[in-house]
Amino acid sequence: xxxxxxxxxxxxxxxxxxxxxxxxxxxxxxxxxxxxxxxxxxxxxxxxxxxxxxxxxxxxxxxxxxxxxxxxxxxxxxxxxxxxxxxxxxxxxxxxxxxxxxxxxxxxxxxxxxxxxxxxxxxxxxxxxxxxxxxxxxxxxxxxxxxxxxxxxxxxxxxxxxxxxxxxxxxxxxxxxxxxxxxxxxxxxxxxxxxxxxxxxxxxxxxxxxxxxxxxxxxxxxxxxxxxxxxxxxxxxxxxxxxxxxxxxxxxxxxxxxxxxxxxxxxxxxxxxxxxxxxxxxxxxxxxxxxxxxxxxxxxxxxxxxxxxxxxxxxxxxxxxxxxxxxxxxxxxxxxxxxxxxxxxxxxxxxxxxxxxxxxxxxxxxxxxxxxxxxxxxxxxxxxxxxxxxxxxxxxxxxxxxxxxxxxxxxxxxxxxxxxxxxxxxxxxxxxxxxxxxxxxxxxxxxxxxxxxxxxxxxxxxxxxxxxxxxx
Amino acid sequence: xxxxxxxxxxxxxxxxxxxxxxxxxxxxxxxxxxxxxxxxxxxxxxxxxxxxxxxxxxxxxxxxxxxxxxxxxxxxxxxxxxxxxxxxxxxxxxxxxxxxxxxxxxxxxxxxxxxxxxxxxxxxxxxxxxxxxxxxxxxxxxxxxxxxxxxxxxxxxxxxxxxxxxxxxxxxxxxxxxxxxxxxxxxxxxxxxxxxxxxxxxxxxxxxxxxxxxxxxxxxxxxxxxxxxxxxxxxxxxxxxxxxxxxxxxxxxxxxxxxxxxxxxxxxxxxxxxxxxxxxxxxxxxxxxxxxxxxxxxxxxxxxxxxxxxxxxxxxxxxxxxxxxxxxxxxxxxxxxxxxxxxxxxxxxxxxxxxxxxxxxxxxxxxxxxxxxxxxxxxxxxxxxxxxxxxxxxxxxxxxxxxxxxxxxxxxxxxxxxxxxxxxxxxxxxxxxxxxxxxxxxxxxxxxxxxxxxxxxxxxxxxxxxxxxxxx
Numbered sequence: 001x002x003x004x005x006x007x008x009x010x011x012x013x014x015x016x017x018x019x020x021x022x023x024x025x026x027x028x029x030x031x032x033x034x035x036x037x038x039x040x041x042x043x044x045x046x047x048x049x050x051x052x053x054x055x056x057x058x059x060x061x062x063x064x065x066x067x068x069x070x071x072x073x074x075x076x077x078x079x080x081x082x083x084x085x086x087x088x089x090x091x092x093x094x095x096x097x098x099x100x101x102x103x104x105x106x107x108x109x110x111x112x113x114x115x116x117x118x119x120x121x122x123x124x125x126x127x128x129x130x131x132x133x134x135x136x137x138x139x140x141x142x143x144x145x146x147x148x149x150x151x152x153x154x155x156x157x158x159x160x161x162x163x164x165x166x167x168x169x170x171x172x173x174x175x176x177x178x179x180x181x182x183x184x185x186x187x188x189x190x191x192x193x194x195x196x197x198x199x200x201x202x203x204x205x206x207x208x209x210x211x212x213x214x215x216x217x218x219x220x221x222x223x224x225x226x227x228x229x230x231x232x233x234x235x236x237x238x239x240x241x242x243x244x245x246x247x248x249x250x251x252x253x254x255x256x257x258x259x260x261x262x263x264x265x266x267x268x269x270x271x272x273x274x275x276x277x278x279x280x281x282x283x284x285x286x287x288x289x290x291x292x293x294x295x296x297x298x299x300x301x302x303x304x305x306x307x308x309x310x311x312x313x314x315x316x317x318x319x320x321x322x323x324x325x326x327x328x329x330x331x332x333x334x335x336x337x338x339x340x341x342x343x344x345x346x347x348x349x350x351x352x353x354x355x356x357x358x359x360x361x362x363x364x365x366x367x368x369x370x371x372x373x374x375x376x377x378x379x380x381x382x383x384x385x386x387x388x389x390x391x392x393x394x395x396x397x398x399x400x401x402x403x404x405x406x407x408x409x410x411x412x413x414x415x416x417x418x419x420x421x422x423x424x425x426x427x428x429x430x431x432x433x434x435x436x437x438x439x440x441x442x443x444x445x446x447x448x449x450x451x452x453x454x455x456x457x458x459x460x461x462x463x464x465x466x467x468x469x470x471x472x
Numbered sequence: 473x474x475x476x477x478x479x480x481x482x483x484x485x486x487x488x489x490x491x492x493x494x495x496x497x498x499x500x501x502x503x504x505x506x507x508x509x510x511x512x513x514x515x516x517x518x519x520x521x522x523x524x525x526x527x528x529x530x531x532x533x534x535x536x537x538x539x540x541x542x543x544x545x546x547x548x549x550x551x552x553x554x555x556x557x558x559x560x561x562x563x564x565x566x567x568x569x570x571x572x573x574x575x576x577x578x579x580x581x582x583x584x585x586x587x588x589x590x591x592x593x594x595x596x597x598x599x600x601x602x603x604x605x606x607x608x609x610x611x612x613x614x615x616x617x618x619x620x621x622x623x624x625x626x627x628x629x630x631x632x633x634x635x636x637x638x639x640x641x642x643x644x645x646x647x648x649x650x651x652x653x654x655x656x657x658x659x660x661x662x663x664x665x666x667x668x669x670x671x672x673x674x675x676x677x678x679x680x681x682x683x684x685x686x687x688x689x690x691x692x693x694x695x696x697x698x699x700x701x702x703x704x705x706x707x708x709x710x711x712x713x714x715x716x717x718x719x720x721x722x723x724x725x726x727x728x729x730x731x732x733x734x735x736x737x738x739x740x741x742x743x744x745x746x747x748x749x750x751x752x753x754x755x756x757x758x759x760x761x762x763x764x765x766x767x768x769x770x771x772x773x774x775x776x777x778x779x780x781x782x783x784x785x786x787x788x789x790x791x792x793x794x795x796x797x798x799x800x801x802x803x804x805x806x807x808x809x810x811x812x813x814x815x816x817x818x819x820x821x822x823x824x825x826x827x828x829x830x831x832x833x834x835x836x837x838x839x840x841x842x843x844x845x846x847x848x849x850x851x852x853x854x855x856x857x858x859x860x861x862x863x864x865x866x867x868x869x870x871x872x873x874x875x876x877x878x879x880x881x882x883x884x885x886x887x888x889x890x891x892x893x894x895x896x897x898x899x900x901x902x903x904x905x906x907x908x909x910x911x912x913x914x915x916x917x918x919x920x921x922x923x924x925x926x927x928x929x930x931x932x933x934x935x936x937x938x939x940x941x942x943x944x
Contacts, residue, residue, distance in 0.1 A: 123732060144732060147826065148850065151707045151738050152714030156850035156876060225715050229703040232880075235623045242624030242888060243697050260595055260616060266623050354619065366869065378620065378628035379882075388869025397838065397860025404628060404882030408704075409872035410851075416714060 144183025
């Protein structure tokens with residue numbers, strides 16, 4: 001059953017009108033016809049052509065609702081992400097052209113028939129999302145209903161699909177179709193927030209900062225949380241010997257006779273970050289935010305070593321840290337931004353030769369993994385969120401056995417990380433709220449027709465994160 | 473300062489006398505001479521010669537105290553372990569002969585001068601351990617005083633040294649020198665157990681079952697605990713969505729609008745075990761013990777698939793399970809022992825195609841790692857305690873990213889696992905308390921002079937675990 005709406009007079013339609021589009025969503029309960037969206041006209045899109053480095057801005061048909069769970073979203077801003085460069089450079093073995101982009105914030109302009117008030121037992125948005133609502137989409141589709149979604153591993157949803165591939169046109173466009181939209185989208189409208197919890201006021205946040213929720217801020221927070229939640233880090237956080245923390249509260253009767261207790265120096269947590277691109281900065285800010293909380297509540301002492309070979313990225317990281325540090329309560333931990341060589345030196349000097357307790361790998365190649373491995377201590381954790389390619393992992397069995405290394409690999413379950421990422425976004429507007437300033441994560445917002453130059457500049461490291469405004 | 477002792481009349485010396493040895497430990501506070509042990513005579517030892525497969529039983533000098541922290545232990549029983557076969561087969565690149573063995577239970581016959589009542593601020597045993605005490609040694613030395621020991625990562629102690637290498641003669645002998653003995657040894661005498669906790673009565677336990685504490689039972693328990701403590705398993709155990717469990721209690725204000733809650737089927741924990749040698753059986757029994765506790769306290773439903781290609785090992789595992797299962801309260805989980813092919817089938821059939829939540833890899837080669845990877849589900853954990861060799865890990869970057877796999881590699885911190893392992897040993901005497909029966913982990917106890925045959929039989933899979941009694 002279709003949920004309603006769709007006359008040109010409803011509030012949510014005004015942007016469509018402004019841009020000359022016409023669409024109608026039939027209400028099958030009223031009209032008796034099959035629910036569908038009928039749209040006419042074309043839109044502007046950024047399209048990539050194989051084999052590589054070929055970006056064109058073209059006209060394309062406006063996407064239509066083709067499944068009852070679909071939403072059509074009018075794109076307010078679309079991001080250019082480091083992983084777009086994998087496609088751009090031809091590293092993904094894609095042999096067909098595609099509409100690029102997987103980071104969007106936008107406004108719902110059409111909904112499939114699954115969206116109706118009596119959509120019981122399904123994700124909440126199927127009964128509450130309205131045309132006109134502002135939404136963020138994670139970069140992958142997640143139904144919200146399968147085992148992986150229910151448990152929070154949303155990036156491995158049974159219906160998972162990356163935005164911006166040949167089968168699912170991306171968001172560097174004026175409109176995008178979002179499948180399984182009631183599970184995939186995150187509504188920024190406060191009427192969707194439960195009254196039983198404090199309502200975060202997202203209205204104060206700029207669109208450009210909200211766009212960071214689509215991928216890079218949750219991914220950075222995920223990198224940090226994988227490290228901090230690991231049971232091999234627990235003894236440092238809670239001040240109890242391994243293996244007595246964690247979810248198995250084994251009742252132990254025998255006594256540990258033969259080691260002395262934890263000392264102050266054992267509770268210094270040293271974390272390395274390898275890679276200071278936009279995701280690496282998000283990971284560092286998330287980590288600082290979480291650690292400052294733990295320092296306050298549990299007396300934790302922490303040290304962070306943020307590493308990148310590029311001077312420009314290190315400068316950005318330093319500016320971000322200075323902004324945060326001067327913006328309010330001073331943070332108590334030790335913090336350094338370092339080149340690769342300096343990072344290696346510091347991870348030894350600051351830890352009496354032991355190395356980092358955990359390393360966040362935010363690059364996605366074997367050099368970064370090798371560096372992470374080199375600076376992590378025995379029983380340390382490598383939390384790897386970089387998007388890796390075909391080469392074998394650069395480790396052998398004896399090495400990882402002899403070092404007692406733990407690894408967490410893989411894609412961020414962005415949709416499940418949203419609540420945590422929203423909190424960080426709200427607290428850290430000093431960093432995330434600006435565009436084009438020294439400490440801004442986002443360098444500039446450009447029209448779609450600058451996409452070819454933007455891709456080239458971003459690929460060559462001549463700029464930081466760029467957003468597209470498809471209506472300029 | 474030497475702690476005393478050492479006349480042939482003291483109680484702890486009687487065994488030495490029985491075997492014709494004479495030793496004296498000088499008390500420097502009394503005698504004014506440097507503390508040292510003076511022993512005469514020879515002992516019988518099992519010695520390996522390079523390059524491979526050459527085991528001889530020979531005479532060798534009785535070890536002496538050469539450092540103040542040393543203890544000399546008269547070996548009651550010594551184990552033959554799967555990892556002894558790495559040396560036996562010449563896989564460890566050792567070019568000198570050595571006295572074999574790293575699993576011992578024994579009795580203290582001499583102590584260095586560090587052992588004295590006023591040994592303040594050091595591990596408890598330096599002030600409480602006495603000649604005559606019964607002890608178990610883990611298979612690596614751990615000082616109990618460095619950062620890694622204090623935090624519980626005892627196998628990566630700064631003074632770590634494997635027993636049974638050229639530099640540190642092993643335990644398949646009548647006597648062994650244990651360095652850093654106040655940190656390394658575990659005393660089985662109840663006077664060393666704190667009065668503030670219930671005293672486990674270890675006197676009921678046979679020497680052969682206590683020997684399992686030296687390596688294989690803690691290693692099995694470690695494999696299980698690494699999986700159960702992992703934050704990616706936490707949602708199943710605690711019934712809360714990832715990532716909200718764990719040590720970072722991030723206060724979240726935004727609401728998860730777009731997925732439905734966990735259902736009963738999401739709380740079924742499926743764990744595979746790859747490798748059913750003695751350590752694999754210990755891992756399985758430990759896992760069953762921990763999971764039955766969680767099933768009782770938290771309503772967890774669990775499924776275990778124990779996999780080995782060898783029929784003889786599968787039969788042993790089945791006999792162990794039957795013994796436990798019939799021995800008391802029935803366990804509620806689903807349990808299967810399977811060949812490799814059947815294991816793959818079951819891990820799909822029992823999980824609607826998703827695979828195991830965690831896999832315990834207890835073999836130590838790439839075939840086992842590959843099988844573990846194949847049957848683990850996305851966001852699953854591979855807890856690898858197998859002793860791996862030089863080949864590169866059989867995984868590539870894209871694979872582990874696309875599967876969101878977590879790995880915990882490495883050696884068990886046996887010394888830190890003792891309290892948990894002792895509890896399991898006490899509860900599971902139905903399995904661990906017998907020798908030579910259908911469900912026994914230990915097949916037989918033989919004299920040292922049968923070592924050449926024992927190594928060969930064990931290497932060829934013609935027998936299960938063998939212990940040596942060096943006094944028969």
